[in-house]
Structure formats: C-alpha cells, structure tokens
Amino acid sequence: MSAPIIVVGHKNPDNDAISAAIGYAWLKNELAKRDADEGEEVPVYVPARLGPLPRETAGVLDKWGIEVPMVINNLFARVSDVMTPEPLSVAAGAKIIEAGRIMRKHNIQALVVTNEDGTYKGLISTRMIANRYISATDVLETEGASQMSVAADLIASLDQTVDTVMEEGILTLSKDGRLDEAVADLMNQPFREAVVLDEANMPIGIVTRSDIAVHPHRKVILVDHNEISQAAAGIEDAEVVEIIDHHRIADVSTIYPIKFLNMPVGSSATIVALECQRYGIEPPAPIAAVLLSAVMTDTVVLKSPTATATDKRVVDYLAGILGVDPTEFGMEVFSFRGGDDDMPIDKLVSADSKEFDLGEGTVLIAQHETTNLESVMDREQEIREYMRSLIEGHGYICVLLLVTDIIAEGSQFLCEGNRRIVNRAFNINCTGEGGVWMPGILSRKKQVASRILEA
C-alpha cells in the first residue's frame, strides 16, 4: 500500500488551516472512491496539523464528533518510506546452514538475528557466511595443511551457530527517523544493511543500500498557505501535489504542474465548499459544520473586508445543509474560544500569529479576536511583557498584536520592538502604552500585513 497523502495547513494553525484540511481530505477521499477503477488501489488522504488545536476548532470537532487531525512535525522522507517491513529472522542459536537455507529459499541477502524473546540481537548476511568460508582456506597457508583439512573446516562451519558469524554492530534505526540522516549513517558503516527496531527492540524492518538508491518524497496537499516559512519543516523534501489557498502567491515551488486553486475569498474553507459543489458531492452535516465554522472565523462572521459575495453564497449553502442561522452558528463558534481574562497569555498573544520577512528582519503579526476589548486591555502589561519575550526569544524586529473587536468592528494595535515599522505603514503613533484603536481594521492579511510589506 502506498503512503497516505497528507493534507495540511500552516504553522500556528488557526481554525481555517485545520478545518480546510479536514474538509478537503474528506472531499478527496470521496472523489478517490468514486473515481477508482475496480481492483485499483484507492489513494488515502489524511488531514494533519502543525500545532495545537485552537479552542474553537476543538469545540466544533467535539460537538460534531470529528476526529482531531494528527500532528506532524515535518515532511521529510522517513525510514518507514523505504524499509522492507516484517524482515525474516533467525534465532541466534540456529545453525549457519539453516540461515543459509532461509536466505536461498526467499532469495534475500540478510537475516535479522533474534534473541529467544524475539528481540533484536544482530544480523547475518550471505557476505558474512562467505567470509567465514573463505577464511577456512586460510589453513592452506599453514605448513602441512591439506585440502582435506580445509574441507573438514568448511563442513564444521556449517554446524556452527549463527551467533558465531553474525554482526552485532549493525546500524539500527527507528521507523519515524529522517531518511536523509539514516542514509548518511548507512553509508558510513561497513555493512550494507540497517535494521529498523520498534520501542520494544523488536525488528520491524530492514533497509539496505539498494533501498535508498531512490529517494522517496512524501506527498502533501497544502491548504491555507503556499509560503515556505509557514509550511512544515522539510517541505522542500516533500512533493506538493495540490495547493488550496486564499493568501498571496508566495514561494512554494513544484517540479510538475499541479492543481493550484488560489482565490481572493474569505477562507480556504470557502474554496473547499466550492469544490464540493463543483464535483456535485454534498458534504454531510459534520463536514459542513467544520467548513462553515472556518468561513465564519476567517471572515469574522462575514464582517471582515476579506469576506466576498462568494463567501456569503457558500455560507448560505453550508448553513442550508445544517439548517442553522449562519450568524448564530458563527457566534457559537466564537463562544468556544472562552473568556479573555483566564486565557493563558501565550495563547492570547500567539495562538494566531504569522511571521513576515521584511528583508531587514522578521516581523510577527499576531491577532486576537474578541467580543470584549476591555477585558483584553486589562491585561496590557502582561501582554506587552510576553510580546517582548517573543522578540528576545525569536529575534523579531517588531511584534504587532491586533486585538480585534468583532462587535465594534476594529482593532487595537499593540506594538513592541521597532514601532517605526508599524507607525510608518499606518501613519500612526503607537507607543509603549495603550495602543492605537484602528476602526474598520479586521483583516491581518488584507489590511495590515500587505501595508507593512509594502511600506
């Protein structure tokens, strides 16, 4: 079975990054099942995420009984992508002739040697047996040795146990280890094989030098981003097979032409819903709920200037499937976020934050949406202290936090580091205290990041 295709959003995932991945993986699986020919292997699409679940996502997934997508750390090819699973083994106490028979029967060059409890002990290869045989002829060098004594030693060798010729110093690997590191280690040891062990020291695979002649690439579909700095580590090593996004076109590149759907709409989930309509595959209620929640959070209940007529149509379509009032539904999703006064400071400031490279350095633009600006501003000192710790820890030249009041429809700008960058772009005067109220600013992408990048 070939490896599943990962569908994943950006780092620091927001509700759209995770929901669009869930929705698009669902649609791709439906299409794969529909379009597969008889007896053909059906590809499997698996949604994943690059970080913790936002509270509202956790609330929606829990309410609609949807499995939380797995966390992935990187997209580098792994040992498990090339290993031959379920390697044949032989007990350390078995005779060499027995090991030889197994290898001949299965036409393989090496066997894993195991202890009595099945755990890993070493490895025996045809090469090691051949060396033992050739060394039997060494007796010819000694005075008075006859061909008969060589033959006797050869016969005696067949009766020896596997552990007398096996090697114990073979490279061992774990299946989730990075392939490039495993390859370097494998080429650095004198043996052609490495053994893959699980946590209990049981052999679960074998990797040989011929297995690594071809370097595999993990297949991935990117949703809600197309920028390397926002993608999983190892993105350059992966094969991007599709991109579904509503951000500016950035720097992820591919070798082959791919399906790249980029639309200036309010959310990636909107594009996923449009694809459902285009293929005539209506999402079931739980998927419709996940998608609708993402349109609502990304467009701040359709109030953001990023919300388009297309988003409104999609919202009506999804709300129709669910039989709900879209605004009420959206408000419920926002309510899953909980109160601002007891939210951990790191969540409040950096749960939804993105890095932007200005050339002179990196700016972090964070956004916190609230229905109660005052309760957030009550924590200003704590917030600013945390923002300064981000600057110290990551070397940002500037950190900007937008505290977006979705009822008053504007954002309070709080800025630490080089405030000139923000002040220049907006012609305002952010200081170290109080921040600046920016009416009508709801969208980081459309109204803030673009202006800072252009300034």
Ligand SMILES: [Mn+2]
């Ligand atoms: Mn989005």
